Amino acid sequence: MPVLRHFPLSAGSRFVRLVCAEYGVTLELAEETPWVRSDDFLELNPAGTLPVFIDDNEAVIAGAAIIAEYLLETRGERLGEQQSLLSADPVERAETRRLVSWFLDKMDAEVASYLVNEKVYKRRLAPSEGGGAPDAAAIRAARANIRYHMRYIGYLSARRDGLAGRDISLADLAAAAVLSVVDYMGEVPWEEDAGAKAWYARIKSRPSFRALLADQVRGLPAATHYADLDF
């Protein structure tokens, strides 16, 4: 069985779990502590980032978007166009990839990573390692930034069924993965954009999402509405 080195509140890790669930790939989850980087982990991925996917043939694939392309090439293409999560059209493929990067790189950095860093990592680190009380300015920045990301999701979902095109694609799973991390912490202002909320409700109802909704992080219970499909 393939292994995913992951962390429950890593958006990239959640994205890969969603892609695997959509493709019917059962994973063994191995939890990492992203605030401590072991030499063993850096050998798998010199960049030190999560997630890392270790396939049955022992191939080591690092980086959320790259793992998704790999899963598509080794599993998804067998499932045919309907379930491929990446269109066959080069322009739509590029738009999907742009949005995957937009959500997993930009939105994650501007919103989810700030919150996880301040609310989770800093509690677990000693003061000498950068631990301590949350930085109110960082949390305020994340709370401001999420509003324009919500409006962008609303804008995209009003134009077309999937965020990157006619069908649901890797772009929808990437956006939902980041949002789900923020929602776990109770930090999504759902009143900001009705379109974004309706879109998320749709993605959240997919069977592939179930395992994420059962996640619990030690010392940080999920927001009360987190697993609720009618939030």
Next chain:
Amino acid sequence: MPVLRHFPLSAGSRFVRLVCAEYGVTLELAEETPWVRSDDFLELNPAGTLPVFIDDNEAVIAGAAIIAEYLLETRGERLGEQQSLLSADPVERAETRRLVSWFLDKMDAEVASYLVNEKVYKRRLAPSEGGGAPDAAAIRAARANIRYHMRYIGYLSARRDGLAGRDISLADLAAAAVLSVVDYMGEVPWEEDAGAKAWYARIKSRPSFRALLADQVRGLPAATHYADLDF
């Protein structure tokens, strides 16, 4: 003719110019000023980053690695495996993509962007916009960081002919694009790693590299050895 919105010292822009030259795609270059973001440009790429590729059919493709995949799908695959710059093997493809991101995201951010920001952008901005004298600490950081990137290129090139596998691939072009920006500014410590130097000499001699070696940036002449194939 496709248009590339670019900047001569943007590593991602150089990477796309190399991929186009390898595939025989002639480009019209439209220079952007990355330190000023126009609304017109943000409409093309909301992330505000260079480069942006506008194809003959008016498709707008943003982001260096994403443009490369698009070029591969629309031009490269016609050229067959030998010239495809991305192996057909999913594991080698993933390794190539990991390294493209390593060089264009990580090495660029840790080395080239620091130097271009301090030596080029800050000279052209008013003090109220963040312009001013170069920050010596940032330049020192870039000069320290490039050493481990040189050693990593040396390590990869000792194991195999291309950085990501048997043949030259997108990974080699990405690494060379970043190095060429740093070399333009005379900031590559070539004595650091003989293997990295030999590898760069090999890539620099390719016909696809010629146009980069003729680049000149207003107010910042290239280092004297920059265009020299025997440096």
